[in-house]
Amino acid sequence: MPSSVHIPVRYLLWFAYSLPGFALFSCVGLSIIKDFEKSTRTHCNVFNFLPSISASIGDCEPQRYIWRLCFALDSIPRYLIAYLQLIRLLNRHHIGLPELYPFVQMSNSIIHFLELTFLLLLTYISSNEIKWIHECSFVGFMICSLVHMLLTVLIDYFWPRTIKYLPSDQERSARSKRLKWFIVNIMSFFISLYFYFRHNSACEANIYSMYCLFEYFVVLTNIAYHSVVMDEWDQQGGQIQIFY
Incomplete structure (x- = not known):
């Protein structure tokens, strides 16, 4: 008979959103420590203090x-979270x-x-391997990211609710945080x-490093x-059941 394991949702969320941050800080930190000249070199050979x-x-x-x-490791949890969030919102x-809301x-x-x-x-696919795919992927990522964030904020703030419903403190806090992070992200x-x-x-010195710094912020x-x-989800609790 199949067995199963129950994973608290909060563990999945912590894993999914801490791993990209670890990847960013470890890769940039290692590049500064051991590959500084190589990773900060640009086409015009001016000094920079941060790598892209x-x-x-x-x-x-x-x-x-x-x-x-x-x-x-992060991809499947992120897709799973996106699916579960859609189910929760629907x-x-x-x-x-209600006729239009599911489509949106x-x-x-x-x-x-x-x-x-x-x-x-x-x-x-790095820029050194197939440059045009890397560049198109970056453009696609940024467009989809900004459009998704904008639509979510607009739905949070402006989609009509039933007359008797008032947003909870937790809902108001969540949509306020989303708006804040969206504004900082697009800036x-x-x-x-x-x-x-x-x-x-x-081709000024350190200007490319400033681009890199704000790339990290993005x-x-x-x-x-x-x-x-x-x-x-912390307020709601819940677990995910995985069969094996």
């Missing part, structure tokens, strides 16, 4: 393998426009699944673009945004 994520995980070892291993009973939420979840898929492509992204194009046009605020679901 692509340089850290594409040109250096063991950073490449750490990054890929972490995201290999089961809301206080939502107005499922469309938003598809965008999130595409975001995770583009992230996997970014992870396993970090546009600031990083400014430094990226300034570096390419003027990744970390993306993780922080998605991890807000931990606040919601």
Whole structure:
């Protein structure tokens, strides 16, 4: 007969959202310590004090393998969490426009699944291997990430609820955190673009490092945004049953 194990949801969430942060800090830290010159070198050979994520995980070892291993372990939990979150949202009973709401939420979840898929492509196809796929994956990841965050915030704040429903303190806190992380994320992204194009046009010292710094912020605020679901699920508890 099949056996099963029950995993508390909060453990799955901690694993899924701490692993990408560990990958980022370990790969960038190792690049600074052991591959500083190689990872900070640019086409115009000016001094920089930080490596880009692509340089850290594409040109250096063991950073490449750490990054890929972490995201290999992280991918299934992230897809599973996205699916479970969709089911939870579709089961809301206080939502107005019930004919339209499932379509909007499922469309938003598809965008999130595409975001995770583009992230996997970014992870396993470096700019040194197939540059155009890496670049297209980055563009796809950023577009899907920003659109998914924006749609979620708009639904949280503006989708009509039934007249008798009032948001709980926990719901108000979660949507406030999402809005905050979305704003910081999109600001970090546009600031990083400014430094990226300034570096390419003027080749000033340390400007590429400023792009790299805000690139880190984009990744970390993306993780922080998605991890807000931990606040919601911690309140509800629950376990996942896995058969083997």
